[in-house]
Amino acid sequence: MSLRLDGDVIRFEGQCRVEDTETLVALLHKAPEAKLDLAACQGMHAAVVQAMLAFGRPVVAWPTEGFLKDHLAPALAGLRPTKL
Amino acid sequence: MGTTVLIVDDSKLARIVVGKAIAALQPDWNRLEASGADEALALLDCQAIDVVVLDFNMPGRDGLELAEELRGRFPNMPIAIATANVQDEIIARAREAGATFIPKPVTEDGMRGFISGAALRLRSAAQ
Amino acid sequence: MNDDLLPHFLIEGRDLTEQAAHDLQMLARGPDKIALDSCFRAIHTLKGSAALFDLPPMVRLLHAAEDLLGAMRSGATADPAALPALIEVVDQTDRWLDELAASAVLKTGAEQVEKRLAALMGRAPPPEASDTDPVTTRLGGxxxxxxxxxxxxxxxxxxxxxxxxxxxxxxxxxxxxxxxxxxxxxxxxxxxxxxxxxxxxxxxxxxxxxxxxxxxxxxxxxxxTASVETVEAEVRTLRVAAERVDHLSDLTDELVIAKGGLALLAAQAERLAEGHVLAQALRAQQARLDRLVGELHGTVGRIRQAPLAPLFNRFPRLVREVARSLGKTVSFEVEGGETEVDKAVVDGLYEPLLHVLRNALDHGIETPAMREASGKSAASALRLSARSAGDRVVIEVIDDGAGMDPRRIQDMALARGLIDESQAAALDDRAALELIFLPGFSTAATASDLSGRGVGMDAVRSAVARLGGRVEIASQVGKGSTIRLVLPISMALTKIMVVTCSGERFGLAIEGVAETARVAIGQLTPVRDTEAFVLRDQVVPLVHLADLVGASRPTRPEVLRVVVAKVGDESVGIVVDAVVDRLDATIRPMSGLLVNAPGVNGSTLLADGTVLMVLDLQELVG
Structure with a gap:
């Protein structure tokens, strides 16, 4: 299990794969106020990143893994709630 | 109904490696093997097969030709071609045939993307 | 130089300065980790983008601001002077964006401004060595x-x-x-x-x-080495006559088709003695052309997209006029006009939307007296909104009027002879509401001067279908109604299988095709009034495309060519003469006499200039 809802925080752990996207989207719907904690995330599929972009939830902690830290966090700089 | 994957490679060893990788990723899938294009086509005539993994280098018809033929019959079937050597012209033809490349030697990691995608596609087609 | 990127930078830069300014305002009210992170990201992105152009003062200043924000994030500094200084930096960045928009260069004196603001932030200008920072100053690559x-x-x-x-x-x-x-x-x-x-x-x-x-x-x-002067010409927008864009778009569609001919040539070359090398070369060329044509198609598609606002802006006055003539008080709201869709969709929506709005005013919304009698405010609310959802745009007309009573609609349809008793009995509420889409239906108890124009909801539905969309309806008695139009944002490419039947070619969307098979006559078994064959333990009924399109069946061959389609959960075999091609094409809605031809999705132009009808399998077989 690489995603879990912990209070009002969705925690990403280990490898978040394409199959986890549905879980993530379900959690995002279930907990509309939840923020994201990526600290323990070791890898992320593009579909997971896309869901993060779409839902625009605030990230409370970014990953420490090299690529995610150096490139993903700045790459998602535009991460803001989608305007409808 | 279960998912059936057909592994086509002239090397028995290679089929075992591919089979192991698939078993690790999707333990519930039925695995069938064929040692060449003709045997594969014969199996497809008598059995429902959902996913195909082809070796590129095979005597007789190569994996790409077989992929093109299968695409003609099954427009939406997930098809992968395992190969160590990828030339641009082959990439273009494989893309035309809607096949995914898997690097050889085949590993669980190398296989993961295709297998995940295929599982998603089969599920969304079933809905 | 990134000539074509500057306009993007100007647009994105505005968003980012706005975001950063907003975040800084939040921070001014008290510690706010989310706002601080957001501000840091906005400045980081601005800096990264500015580095793509020759704007050293802007890059250095933003770099210094990023450093300061980074220090604030890690708790290394809490200088109360930091926020006002950062706000000045953001404002200055915004002014620089103005200068770039106007003349594509920063005014002279930018270095002085940079030094002053850097000092304000308590940051000396970064030493020259930091120019080697790969992110901020690297210009090659x-x-x-x-x-x-x-x-x-x-x-x-x-x-x-x-x-x-x-x-x-x-x-x-x-x-x-x-x-x-x-x-x-x-x-x-x-x-x-x-x-x-x-x-x-x-x-x-x-x-x-x-x-x-x-x-x-x-x-x-x-x-x-970048020269900013060359950017200037790229910043301008160009106004082009719509017909030219339409023509360009038509040509692009034709190019998509013409390029398909290369695959055929490659296959022919393959069959020649020594033709393999030529075939390979042709395929490689085709792959390149594929990519370019795909890009061209996408780009032209975006040129064709236009905001809905000019269309939407025509309605407020019309709504006021109609409401006045009916003695109704309406507060009309429009939103989502910035949503962009294919120009053909914008152009084709005026009549249908006008009709839906008129219907709402005429039949849905009550008179002020009736509203007050039922405990509602005298003024009704009518809303026209648009939003994009994936590759579709959703346009809604929502009123808070009387709503539609499914049973009453059903009775009226009965009275008008549009349905019979047994059909009526089988209808649930939703299906009953759908009756308003039948030709010749009007629910007004009294015909007003707006109805009786010969345009009903059936016309709305077919106009929207012509644009590749659908109409949905929801209503609650006493609460109001929603009419929803769901339309494609752009006219996208569809994969099509080309088959022949009685000497004519037809297209089938590949999406609905499960597989193709050859079935020998001997394998067929009669089932009721048709035939079936067994495909891997499953009985698949056969239909003949010739019957579906009203052609005569050819003499029966020994082996039938069958396209197996999924219709709902069922497999159906469609007998064709041959499968001849596959291609990517833009399906155009039918026009003229064939607008309402059943079972036809649209048409597309083939490489040889003939028109290919694309069939709707679900409708034909279902």
């Missing part, structure tokens, strides 16, 4: 734009892993390709991303890393 195909997740691609494998990656940006639209219907497995990155590696190395997705990638070299 390769810019990458990677637009993964929408179905790439199914093919097993992970675009993030692919971009990660690019050597020398220094600046990655990930954004949606299209707005996400309604999140309640978010589709997690349709890829909707664009990745932009810069690599310091050799172009050849970048190409090698991206070769499996070469058809989805555009590379451009960033020059070592």
């Amino acid at each position: 390769v810019a990458i734009r990677y637009t993964p195909r929408a179905d790439c997740y199914f093919a097993g691609d992970d675009p993030l892993a692919i971009i990660r494998a690019v050597p020398g990656l220094v600046d990655l940006r990930i954004a949606p390709r299209e707005p996400f639209g309604d999140l309640a219907r978010y589709d997690p497995f349709t890829c909707n991303l664009v990745m932009e990155a810069v690599s310091t590696a050799e172009r050849g190395a970048v190409e090698a890393a991206l070769r499996l997705v070469a058809d989805q990638v555009v590379l451009s070299e960033l020059a070592q």
Whole structure:
């Protein structure tokens, strides 16, 4: 299990794969106020990143893994709630 | 109904490696093997097969030709071609045939993307 | 130089300065980790983008601001003077964007401004050595734009892993390709991303890393020395007559088809003695052409997109006039006019929307007296809204009027002879509401001067269908009604299988095709009034395309060519004479006499100039 809802925080752990996207989207719907904690995330599929972009939830902690830290966090700089 | 994957490679060893990788990723899938294009086509005539993994280098018809033929019959079937050597012209033809490349030697990691995608596609087609 | 990138930078830069300013305002009210992170990201992105152009003072100042924000994030500084200084930096950046928009260069004196503001932030201008910072000042390299195909997740691609494998990656940006639209219907497995990155590696190395997705990638070299003057011409927008864009779009569609001819040539060359090399060359050329044509098609598609606002802005006055003539008080709201859709869709929506709005005013909304009698406010609310949802646009007309009573609609349809008793008995509420789409239906108890124009909801439905869309309806008695139009944002490419039948060619959307098979006559078994064959233990009924399209069946061959289609949960075999081709095409809605031809999805033009009818399998067989 690489995603879990912990209070009002969705925690990403280990490898978040394409199959986890549905879980993530379900959690995002279930907990509309939840923020994201990526600290323990070791890898992320593009579909997971896309869901993060779409839902625009605030990230409370970014990953420490090299690529995610150096490139993903700045790459998602535009991460803001989608305007409808 | 279960998912059936057909592994086509002239090397028995290679089929075992591919089979192991698939078993690790999707333990519930039925695995069938064929040692060449003709045997594969014969199996497809008598059995429902959902996913195909082809070796590129095979005597007789190569994996790409077989992929093109299968695409003609099954427009939406997930098809992968395992190969160590990828030339641009082959990439273009494989893309035309809607096949995914898997690097050889085949590993669980190398296989993961295709297998995940295929599982998603089969599920969304079933809905 | 990134000539074509400056307009993007100007647009994105405005958003980012606005965001940063907003975040700083939040921070001014008290510690706010989210606002601080957001501000840091906005400044970081601004800096990265500015580095793509020759704007050293702007890059250095933003770099200093990023450093300061970084220190604030890690708790290393809490200087009360920091916030006002940062606000000044953001304002100055915004002014610089004005200057860039006006003349594509920063005014002289930018260095002085930079030094003053850097000092204000308590940061000395960074030493020259920091010019080697690869992110901020590197001007050579390769810019990458990677637009993964929408179905790439199914093919097993992970675009993030692919971009990660690019050597020398220094600046990655990930954004949606299209707005996400309604999140309640978010589709997690349709890829909707664009990745932009810069690599310091050799172009050849970048190409090698991206070769499996070469058809989805555009590379451009960033020059070592940049000259901002050359940008000037690119900033202007160009106004072009709509007919020219239409013509360009038609030509692009034809090009898509013409390029399909190459596959045929390659196959023919393959059959020649010694033809293999030529066939290979043709295929390689075709792959290149594929990529270019795909890009061209996408670009022209975007040119064709226009906002709904000019259309929507025509309605407020019309609504006021109609409401006045009916003695009704209406507060009319319009939103989502900024949503962009294909111009053909914008142009085709005036009549249908006008009709839906008139219907709402005429039949839905009550008179002020009736409203007050039922405890509602005298003024009714009528709303026209648009939003994008994936590749579709959703346009709604919502009123808070009397709503529609399904039973009353059903009775009226009965009275008008549109349905009979047994049909009526079988209708649930939703199906009863749908009756208003039958030709010749009007629910007004008293015919007003607005009805009786010979235009009903049936006309709305077929107008929307012509644009490739559908109409939905929801209503609650006493509460009001919603009419929803769901339309494609752009006229996209569809994969089509071309089959022949009685000497004519027809197109079938590949999406609905499960497989093709050859069935020997001897394998057929009669089932009721038709025939069936067994495909891997499953009995598949056969229909003849000739029967469906009203042609005569050819003499029966020994082996039938069968296209197996999924219709709902069932497999159906469709007998054709031959499967002759596959192609990507833009399906155009039918026009003229064939507008309402059943079972026809639309048409497309073939390489030889003939028109191919594309059949709707669900409708034909279902």
